[in-house]
Amino acid sequence: MGLWKTIKNICRGAANNLDEALSDPERDGELGIKDAEASIVKYRTNIAALMTDTKVQEKKLTEAKKKESQWQSVLDRAIDANLEEDAQKAHDQLTQASESVTTLAGQIEKNNKLITKMKKDLNSLQNKIAAIKNKMSNLKATNQSSSLRIQLAKS
Numbered sequence: 001m002g003l004w005k006t007i008k009n010i011c012r013g014a015a016n017n018l019d020e021a022l023s024d025p026e027r028d029g030e031l032g033i034k035d036a037e038a039s040i041v042k043y044r045t046n047i048a049a050l051m052t053d054t055k056v057q058e059k060k061l062t063e064a065k066k067k068e069s070q071w072q073s074v075l076d077r078a079i080d081a082n083l084e085e086d087a088q089k090a091h092d093q094l095t096q097a098s099e100s101v102t103t104l105a106g107q108i109e110k111n112n113k114l115i116t117k118m119k120k121d122l123n124s125l126q127n128k129i130a131a132i133k134n135k136m137s138n139l140k141a142t143n144q145s146s147s148l149r150i151q152l153a154k155s
Contacts, residue, residue: 026143029136036129040122047118054111061104068097 071094078087 026136026140029132029139030033033129033132033136036132040125040129043118043122043125047115047122050111050115050118054108054115057104057108057111061101061108064100068094068101071097097111128141 040045069089075087075090078090080086
């Protein structure tokens with residue numbers, strides 16, 4: 001039993017030594033920064049796509065408002081001419097156009113809120129990356145000083 005425990009401890013010790021040998025905080029930090037910067041690029045792309053979609057929705061809203069206005073004038077003329085059947089058709093079309101306007105306006109409002117939130121999050125992420133870069137430069141300076149002190153102590 002003692003032999004197995006000894007072998008187990010040797011393996012655990014070797015794994016710990018390997019883990020320590022492979023860990024490099026500077027390298028890990030730089031890789032983390034690169035990953036974060038890549039995610040910023042993707043995030044900016046998503047914001048741009050959402051802004052483009054919002055512009056398309058705004059154009060559709062303008063068209064829907066024009067249709068709504070047109071159907072309102074058709075309805076008014078049909079009522080003035082006392083044409084009930086035409087007035088009913090115009091009313092149905094006006095209702096559909098009004099629903100489109102309401103839906104599009106709601107979607108645009110949601111998109112604009114999301115764009116604002118995403119831009120705020122992007123700025124926050126950029127600030128965090130800048131802070132991490134600053135800490136990384138401090139870590140590098142500390143490590144260089146430490147290695148110089150070790151070299152001086154050895155000589």
